[in-house]
Amino acid sequence: MGAGRLVGRVIGAAVAAVLLMTGATALAIWWTARQDSRPGSDAIVVLGSAQYNGVPSSIFEARLEHALELYEEGVAPVIVTVGGKATGDQFSEAEAGREYLADAGVPDDALLAVQEGADTLESMRAVGTQFDDRGWDTAVLVTDPWHAMRAERMAEDAGMDARSSPTRQGPAVQTRTTQFRYILRETAAYLLYRVTGESVAGAPGIG
Template identity: 35%
Template sequence: MYATGDSVKHKGIGKFIIIPFAAFTAVIIYHAIAIYQFSQQDETQPADCAIVAGAGVTESRPSPVFQARLDHAVRLYQQRLVRALVLTGGYAPGAAESDAAAARRYVLAKGVPADAVFIEERSTVTRENIRYARLILLQQRWRTALLVSDPLHMLRLKRIANDSGIDGRSSPTPFTRYQSWLPKARFLLRESFYYSTYRLFHPPAVQNASIRT
C-alpha cells in the first residue's frame, strides 16, 4: 500500500513542526543547566551602585520577593560595597504608586540616606529595568554595578546588563523566597524560556560596548 500525496504532505508538515520544537526544547534544557549553575555564583565586589530588579508590590509594600532583594541591597550599602542603590519598577495597572517608589520608602526606613537612593518608574520587565537603570548610571557617571535579584534570575539579568553596556556583576540574594522544589522548578522553567528567547532575538549589542566616564 502506497502513501498518498496528502499523507506525505502531512508527514512533511509534521517534521517541519516537530524538528524546530525539539531543537528549541533542547536549547531550553541547555540554558536551564547554565542558569542553575550560574545561580550558584556570587560575584559581589565593590561597585558604584547596586541595581535592584523589581518584583512587584502588595498593598503598597514591596512583595516578599522584592523585600528579599531590597534587604540584600541595603546590606551591600551598609557594608560599603556600593555607594548608591538604583531601584527599578514601574506602575502596576491601576496603581497610584510605582514599585520603585514603594521600594524607596522601604530602604529609607532601613536607614539608607535619601541621597543614596535612585529610582526609575517606567519599567515593567527585566529588559526595561536595565534600560532605564542605565540612564541613571549615565547621568551619575557610574561605570560599575552589582546586579541584585534572585539566584535563578541572575544569568538573564547579567546578560541583559552587559549587552546594554553596563559593567554588571551578579550579587544574588542569599535568602530567596523560592524555597520548595515546585516554585523553584517553575521559576527555572520560566527563566529558561525567557533567556532562550532573549538569546534568540537579542544578539549581543555592539553599539554600546561599555559605559564610560
C-alpha cells in the same frame, strides 16, 4: 539515501540541537543562581517586584534586605531601585523600594529610584541611561537566583558592566518544586530574549 530518510535525519538533528541548547541554558541558569558576586561597584541595582500600596511584596522585600546587606558591607555607595507603576497603583515599584530602604536608614543621597519599566528589559534600559548620565559603569544586580543570568545579560546589553548577587531568602527559593518551575520559565524567557531581543511579561522576576 531516500529523501524521506534525509528529511527525517535533518529534523532529528534540529530537535536534538534545540534540546541541547535548552538543557545547556537551564544548566547555565542554575549555575549562575549559585554564584554570589560582590565586587566594589558604582551602584547596587535592585530589580523591582510587586508592591501593595507602597508595601513591598515578600519577594521584593527579600531583594531589598539583600541590597541593604550589600550596601552595609560597602559594595557600592548607592542603591538603585527599579520598576514602574501598574495601572491603578499609587506607587511605583521603585518608589516602594526606595521608601523601604530609607526607613531602614539608608541616606537619601545613597538612593536612586528609576521609576520606569514594565519588565526587566525596559528597566535595565532605563537604568543604563541613568548610568550613562552619571558616568557609572559597574553594577551589582540583586534579584532572585533564577533571574540573575537574564538580568545580567540585559544589563550588559544596556551598557553596564554587571554582576549579580542573588537573594537566598523569599518565596522564589522555598521549595525544590518552586525552584524547578522558575528555572523552566527563566530558560524559556532567556532563549526568547536571545533569539528576538525582546522580553516577556510574566510572574515576578520573569518579565
